[in-house]
Amino acid sequence: xxxxxxxxxxxxxxxxxxxxxxxxxxxxxxxxxxxxxxxxxxxxxxxxxxxxxxxxxxxxxxxxxxxxxxxxxxxxxxxxxxxxxxxxxxxxxxxxxxxxxxxxxxxxxxxxxxxxxxxxxxxxxxxxxxxxxxxxxxxxxxxxxxxxxxxxxxxxxxxxxxxxxxxxxxxxxxxxxxxxxxxxxxxxxxxxxxxxxxxxxxxxxxxxxxxxxxxxxxxxxxxxxxx
Amino acid sequence: xxxxxxxxxxxxxxxxxxxxxxxxxxxxxxxxxxxxxxxxxxxxxxxxxxxxxxxxxxxxxxxxxxxxxxxxxxxxxxxxxxxxxxxxxxxxxxxxxxxxxxxxxxxxxxxxxxxxxxxxxxxxxxxxxxxxxxxxxxxxxxxxxxxxxxxxxxxxxxxxxxxxxxxxxxxxxxxxxxxxxxxxxxxxxxxxxxxxxxxxxxxxxxxxxxxxxxxxx
Numbered sequence: 001x002x003x004x005x006x007x008x009x010x011x012x013x014x015x016x017x018x019x020x021x022x023x024x025x026x027x028x029x030x031x032x033x034x035x036x037x038x039x040x041x042x043x044x045x046x047x048x049x050x051x052x053x054x055x056x057x058x059x060x061x062x063x064x065x066x067x068x069x070x071x072x073x074x075x076x077x078x079x080x081x082x083x084x085x086x087x088x089x090x091x092x093x094x095x096x097x098x099x100x101x102x103x104x105x106x107x108x109x110x111x112x113x114x115x116x117x118x119x120x121x122x123x124x125x126x127x128x129x130x131x132x133x134x135x136x137x138x139x140x141x142x143x144x145x146x147x148x149x150x151x152x153x154x155x156x157x158x159x160x161x162x163x164x165x166x167x168x169x170x171x172x173x174x175x176x177x178x179x180x181x182x183x184x185x186x187x188x189x190x191x192x193x194x195x196x197x198x199x200x201x202x203x204x205x206x207x208x209x210x211x212x213x214x215x216x217x218x219x220x221x222x223x224x225x226x227x
Numbered sequence: 228x229x230x231x232x233x234x235x236x237x238x239x240x241x242x243x244x245x246x247x248x249x250x251x252x253x254x255x256x257x258x259x260x261x262x263x264x265x266x267x268x269x270x271x272x273x274x275x276x277x278x279x280x281x282x283x284x285x286x287x288x289x290x291x292x293x294x295x296x297x298x299x300x301x302x303x304x305x306x307x308x309x310x311x312x313x314x315x316x317x318x319x320x321x322x323x324x325x326x327x328x329x330x331x332x333x334x335x336x337x338x339x340x341x342x343x344x345x346x347x348x349x350x351x352x353x354x355x356x357x358x359x360x361x362x363x364x365x366x367x368x369x370x371x372x373x374x375x376x377x378x379x380x381x382x383x384x385x386x387x388x389x390x391x392x393x394x395x396x397x398x399x400x401x402x403x404x405x406x407x408x409x410x411x412x413x414x415x416x417x418x419x420x421x422x423x424x425x426x427x428x429x430x431x432x433x434x435x436x437x438x439x440x441x442x443x444x
Binding site: 074082156167194203 | 285286288289290291292293294295297298301302305379383384386387389390397400404408409410411414415417418421422425426429
């Protein structure tokens with residue numbers, strides 16, 4: 001093997017990688033939050049008594065879960081702009097990812113809601129709680145606690161998925177890498193480096209979210225186990 | 228200058244869809260074979276074997292498929308192995324699916340009650356007999372719904388192969404878009420094509436889940 005590995009591009013281009021990493025983290029944090037909120041709303045809507053609302057959520061979830069993120073991003077970025085709805089690549093990425101993660105979050109949270117014992121809800125009804133109070137006080141907190149590990153995995157997958165937004169030229173780590181490799185022709189080395197960065201990000205994110213779970217759910221802390 | 232999106236474009240897209248299906252099958256079959264080996268080794272009592280497997284799985288699951296694809300596409304030629312984009316994408320997707328299928332199947336093996344393993348041991352069954360006659364038949368029932376569900380992930384992830392130049396339905400879609408400049412229609416049709424591949428699998432997975440969970444109710 002005569003190939004000489006050359007990582008000297010790091011000396012010149014590390015700021016690009018650094019800001020790419022920051023952009024990836026920022027994108028992941030924003031979409032984790034927006035996807036969680038949107039997913040929760042959809043999950044709540046899917047337990048609604050209004051059939052139209054339930055069916056609407058079901059169609060949305062099935063449509064998203066059975067099509068690739070790449071095509072969804074193309075539809076948002078190229079498709080919507082051809083219909084006159086023009087967004088920047090970054091905004092399109094945030095919209096596309098939120099719609100995508102919202103569907104998965106909604107399914108996960110809905111499973112948590114369905115696992116809640118009917119007696120709990122009936123008890124809250126008996127106490128004269130309003131529907132909103134039942135949802136926010138009785139149903140959602142234990143649902144979140146129950147599905148938290150699944151949500152963590154989903155949001156780590158989302159962070160890895162942000163790499164796909166480079167295909168609609170959003171500025172993030174993979175986009176930065178492809179710019180560097182087009183200038184240095186060190187494709188393998190560049191992608192090897194950012195593979196390492198993604199690994200650190202995914203392990204770090206998993207660890208942080210697990211800690212957050214311990215902070216959010218005291219029962220988890222006390223028992224040292226999930227429900 | 229641009230042609231309108233027409234039936235001919237759907238036909239071209241269907242031609243691309245064949246490669247999407249081929250790539251999905253390659254990933255599932257070879258990823259499944261490796262995943263099965265990983266699952267068997269993962270429940271091994273030899274500590275370093277199960278540790279090595281766990282590390283491999285964690286590394287693959289912690290990396291974006293797209294980047295794995297790039298690393299293989301640009302890396303294998305360095306090792307002196309010339310690979311086309313289809314091979315590189317295939318290898319990356321096999322690695323990806325082997326890690327996930329390995330995890331799913333290891334969990335299925337482990338969820339067969341311990342008494343079954345012990346019972347098989349007590350009857351002095353060999354490893355092959357214990358696995359083939361006692362554990363696997365039960366584990367397969369548990370593993371079927373998530374496995375079929377994961378096939379959907381495989382099909383969807385093949386779309387990333389278009390990035391390194393595999394002429395799958397997404398790649399053809401980009402070309403159709405360049406010719407018609409009707410991105411909304413083009414990508415909507417592509418989404419529908421993926422949906423037609425994935426939705427039956429999703430439904431099947433749910434049906435299996437319901438059929439097999441009866442005994443647990």
